[in-house]
Amino acid sequence: MQLFRKLIIAGSLGVLLSSGLVLTTAHADLDFRGTISGDPLDFTGETETPQFKEFKNTGVNPYNGDQEAMNKGYVIFATACSGCHGHLAEGKLGPALSDDYWTYPGNRQDKGLFETIYGGADGQMGPQQGLLEPDEILHVMSWVRGWQTEPAKTKKAVEAYEKRNG
Numbered sequence: 001m002q003l004f005r006k007l008i009i010a011g012s013l014g015v016l017l018s019s020g021l022v023l024t025t026a027h028a029d030l031d032f033r034g035t036i037s038g039d040p041l042d043f044t045g046e047t048e049t050p051q052f053k054e055f056k057n058t059g060v061n062p063y064n065g066d067q068e069a070m071n072k073g074y075v076i077f078a079t080a081c082s083g084c085h086g087h088l089a090e091g092k093l094g095p096a097l098s099d100d101y102w103t104y105p106g107n108r109q110d111k112g113l114f115e116t117i118y119g120g121a122d123g124q125m126g127p128q129q130g131l132l133e134p135d136e137i138l139h140v141m142s143w144v145r146g147w148q149t150e151p152a153k154t155k156k157a158v159e160a161y162e163k164r165n166g
């Protein structure tokens with residue numbers, strides 16, 4: 001009887017602990033919302049790289065300052081963004097992303113920048129959801145962010161691209 005009781009208590013403790021863990025993981029993600037709409041962003045079906053998982057948790061882009069990631073980010077920027085934002089993000093149809101002025105001040109933080117790119121903004125700035133993987137957006141962001149934090153690395157990424165593509 002005594003032993004049976006102990007087992008029941010141990011068993012319920014186990015259930016409590018594991019459900020607690022599940023809850024902790026489920027609630028650890030930050031609340032991502034569209035920059036304009038304010039609606040929650042829906043990541044259903046997106047590829048979960050370790051970096052994207054970490055980012056959803058911390059709101060800090062793990063690729064920041066990583067030269068290799070910035071190089072890859074510029075390859076994506078050159079195809080998906082430069083047509084509107086200029087080849088050095090100096091601004092064209094869309095605003096410059098290389099200075100420290102942001103229409104949406106939330107873009108100073110990585111979380112806000114991701115929300116703007118993934119969910120889109122006004123007019124021609126359509127959502128990149130479905131066009132780019134979240135992990136690719138993080139790569140692009142590391143290149144864009146470099147203009148404020150590590151311009152030498154950002155320029156290096158452009159040079160590497162131009163060397164390869166002539």
Ligand code: HEC
Pocket residue numbers: 077080081082083084085093094095097101102103104105107113116117121122123124125126128132140144
């Ligand atoms: C078809 C043209 C077009 C493309 C392609 C495009 N953008 Fe934009 N983007 C715009 C326009 C126009 C705005 C201004 C929208 C606004 O003010 O709401 C903008 C705004 C932004 C902003 C907000 C800037 C601020 O000052 O707050 C960011 C960040 C941004 N774009 C990043 C990107 C990235 C990264 C890509 C590529 C993945 C991209 N855009 C692709 C046209 C484009």
